[in-house]
Amino acid sequence: MLHRAGRTSWKRFARVLVPSVLAAAALGIGMAQGALAASFLISGQKFQVALDTLEVRGLSIYSTVDVTRQGTLVPVAVTGARRAEISGLCQSLVVPIPVLGPYTLRVTGGGRRHIEARNLFLDATTLTSGQANFNDLEIGVAAGAVSKGPISPGDRNSRFFDPNGFAQQADSALLRDVRFTTVAVSAATFNVPDLDLRVRQGRHECF
Structure with missing residues (x-):
């Protein structure tokens, strides 16, 4: 009886968590191969992206609205980079599992x-940085007239x-201790050395 109950809990765990893990893995593979579509319906789940440094050549920041598969509208601020160099990547998503409690999908690298990334976009609901330095910054430009990023x-x-x-x-920017709460990330290319993906019981968020 105990053995069967354990198997049932694991199947329940797999049904809930595996789709999230596969989606995250597919996102990483698609980004690495440059095959990700320019736009997609989001899940609506918020996840954390923390970066030790984000160095950008060709920066844009603008607002838009993402849409979930169920049609829910999610206003976001999009940070775009023509080219980016990143150190100390951490991405985390907490998935609540019935009976078992929360599990965390955590990805690190760099x-x-x-x-190195090209045409990188982070659709965020919050963004903080310990220090942000911009070169040739323009604030208040019309979104349709953005040309640097x-x-x-x-x-x-x-x-x-x-x-x-x-x-x-801005022509370029350097941000340190960066924290995004995001609903989507996409890139034409996203090359991650030392990629590490783990699923752990409990809450092990990036920040």
Whole structure:
């Protein structure tokens, strides 16, 4: 009886957690191969992205609205980078499992060598940085006139993108101790040395 109960709990755990793990793994593989679509329906789950440093060449920050598969609207601020170098990546997602409690999917990389990304977009609900340095910064530019940094093609073609809306851009930027609460991340290429993905019982968030 105890053995069967254990097997049942594990199956319940797998049904809830495995889709999230597979989605995260697919996201990482798609980003690494540059095959991720420019726009996609989001799950709506918020996850954490922490970076020791984020060095950007061609920065854009603009607002839009992401959409879940169920049609829920999620306002976000998008940080875009034509090219980015990242050190100390941590990504975490907490998944509540019935009976077993919370489990954390945690991804790390870029500890010894920098991560390199091209056309990187982080759709965030919050962003903090211990120190942010911008070069040739422009604040208040119309979103449709952004030229220094990228605008995601999926966002530009979205009915929620306002070309007259508020945006900012910079030729380059260096941010330290960066913390994003995000609902989506996409990139044309995302090359991660020392990638490590783990699933652990309990809450083991990046921050």
